[in-house]
Amino acid sequence: MTSRIASVTGRQLWDSRGRPTVEAEVHLESGAIGRSIAPAGASRGAHEAIDLRDGGDVFGGFGVNRAVAGIGAEIAGAITGMDARDQAGVDNMLCDLDGTPNKARLGANAIVAVSMAVLHAAAADAREPLWRYLADRKKVRVPLPEIQIFGGGAHAGRRTDVQDFMVMCPKAGSFRRALEITDDVYRAAGRLMEAKGPLSGVADEGGWWPNFASNEDALDTLTRAIDASGHRAGDDVFISLDIAANELGDADGYTLALDDGRLSGEEMAARIIAWSKRYPILSIEDPAGQDDWTTMAAVTAAVGECVQIIGDDVLVTNAARVERAAEAGVCNAALIKVNQVGTVTEAKAALNAAVARGWGAIVSARSGESEDVTIAHLATGWDAGQLKVGSFTRSERMAKWNEMLRIEEAIGTDAEFAGFSAFAGSIGRVNA
Numbered sequence: 403m404t405s406r407i408a409s410v411t412g413r414q415l416w417d418s419r420g421r422p423t424v425e426a427e428v429h430l431e432s433g434a435i436g437r438s439i440a441p442a443g444a445s446r447g448a449h450e451a452i453d454l455r456d457g458g459d460v461f462g463g464f465g466v467n468r469a470v471a472g473i474g475a476e477i478a479g480a481i482t483g484m485d486a487r488d489q490a491g492v493d494n495m496l497c498d499l500d501g502t503p504n505k506a507r508l509g510a511n512a513i514v515a516v517s518m519a520v521l522h523a524a525a526a527d528a529r530e531p532l533w534r535y536l537a538d539r540k541k542v543r544v545p546l547p548e549i550q551i552f553g554g555g556a557h558a559g560r561r562t563d564v565q566d567f568m569v570m571c572p573k574a575g576s577f578r579r580a581l582e583i584t585d586d587v588y589r590a591a592g593r594l595m596e597a598k599g600p601l602s603g604v605a606d607e608g609g610w611w612p613n614f615a616s617n618e619d620a621l622d623t624l625t626r627a628i629d630a631s632g633h634r635a636g637d638d639v640f641i642s643l644d645i646a647a648n649e650l651g652d653a654d655g656y657t658l659a660l661d662d663g664r665l666s667g668e669e670m671a672a673r674i675i676a677w678s679k680r681y682p683i684l685s686i687e688d689p690a691g692q693d694d695w696t697t698m699a700a701v702t703a704a705v706g707e708c709v710q711i712i713g714d715d716v717l718v719t720n721a722a723r724v725e726r727a728a729e730a731g732v733c734n735a736a737l738i739k740v741n742q743v744g745t746v747t748e749a750k751a752a753l754n755a756a757v758a759r760g761w762g763a764i765v766s767a768r769s770g771e772s773e774d775v776t777i778a779h780l781a782t783g784w785d786a787g788q789l790k791v792g793s794f795t796r797s798e799r800m801a802k803w804n805e806m807l808r809i810e811e812a813i814g815t816d817a818e819f820a821g822f823s824a825f826a827g828s829i830g831r832v833n834a
């Protein structure tokens with residue numbers, strides 16, 4: 403009875419956008435089993451690891467037959483017999499086997515599914531829930547959620563330029579209470595949207611479809627929704643934005659199609675800084691394109707003492723990029739998406755690099771998701787402090803929030819909600 407890997411298989415499943423995705427299943431000699439499903443992004447950075455898709459006409463080119471075949475053949479051949487508890491050893495083997503800098507040959511979708519399945523198998527072998535296996539007896543906090551109310555950008559036919567309009571409730575005291583408050587805001591926002599005109603359903607991550615005249619109209623409506631929900635904007639509920647500016651341009655300029663067209667990097671920084679002063683904003687992700695570190699650093703220099711500035715496409719969960727970005731004062735928090743880099747070990751290294759710099763860290767879902775709840779366990783077990791999953795509807799999102807409720811319950815009376823402690827430097831203190 404050992405924790406050695408006995409078999410590795412892959413299969414094609416379907417994700418929340420109805421596209422094929424990869425599931426990996428790992429069996430250990432002890433009988434323990436681990437399974438995990440690869441997520442998929444829509445607003446992707448150029449420096450991300452690359453999924454292997456079949457191309458052609460079938461399933462819009464999104465087929466994963468080649469990725470699945472690679473798991474059952476090459477990957478299984480390489481890691482069968484390895485100890486599942488040696489996550490770094492397995493992940494290094496996966497990287498070496500792939501042999502490309504961006505996982506393009508075997509596919510980040512295949513590699514991430516296998517890497518996470520091995521982790522699940524190791525936790526099952528230790529007879530521990532994954533979060534506790536990762537915490538390794540250290541005390542961990544229950545992460546602060548950021549939850550989408552309106553979804554725009556690449557997730558909603560670009561109806562707004564800004565991609566995610568979210569809320570954070572750092573004073574909630576518990577994860578359970580943060581969800582209750584968010585539900586109040588989500589429903590109040592729905593009523594305001596209905597009053598504006600016909601409600602047009604929801605975007606890719608389940609947030610309300612954004613029928614707005616301008617990006618500021620969305621910010622005004624969200625602020626009003628918070629107040630209408632019976633909570634206080636800028637006190638117990640704050641706004642968090644993912645600008646996903648990589649989709650809007652680069653150092654040569656940005657296009658805010660809903661507002662006034664073309665902005666230079668300097669004008670973009672000025673616009674974001676003005677928003678952060680005018681609205682109860684606590685966190686802003688990717689206010690500039692992936693290689694426009696000048697604009698990003700300008701925003702961080704101006705408001706980084708009181709607003710969290712998160713790097714997503716800018717950092718792509720890459721420890722080396724986190725180090726370089728920290729040197730350049732580009733942001734003060736890192737978004738951590740395992741599939742952006744490809745393996746659990748590399749994602750943890752990026753998180754460690756962020757934490758070592760005193761940054762905030764947010765474990766995040768992708769816009770294409772599934773019932774897989776691994777990220778709830780990573781956010782808790784790694785003590786990241788924050789978790790981003792998408793909106794407060796749709797089961798691929800609710801599965802993660804619900805798993806967090808189970809984890810909070812399992813931690814019991816010991817559970818410490820991260821709240822304002824999740825933020826870098828003075829941000830928590832200034833806003834508390």
Ligand code: 2PG
Pocket residue numbers: 442443444445446565566607644646714766767768769770
């Ligand atoms: C992001 C994510 C989640 P995607 O930009 O942070 O909202 O989107 O998975 O499409 O990259």
Ligand code: MG
Pocket residue numbers: 644646687688714715
């Ligand atoms: Mg993002």
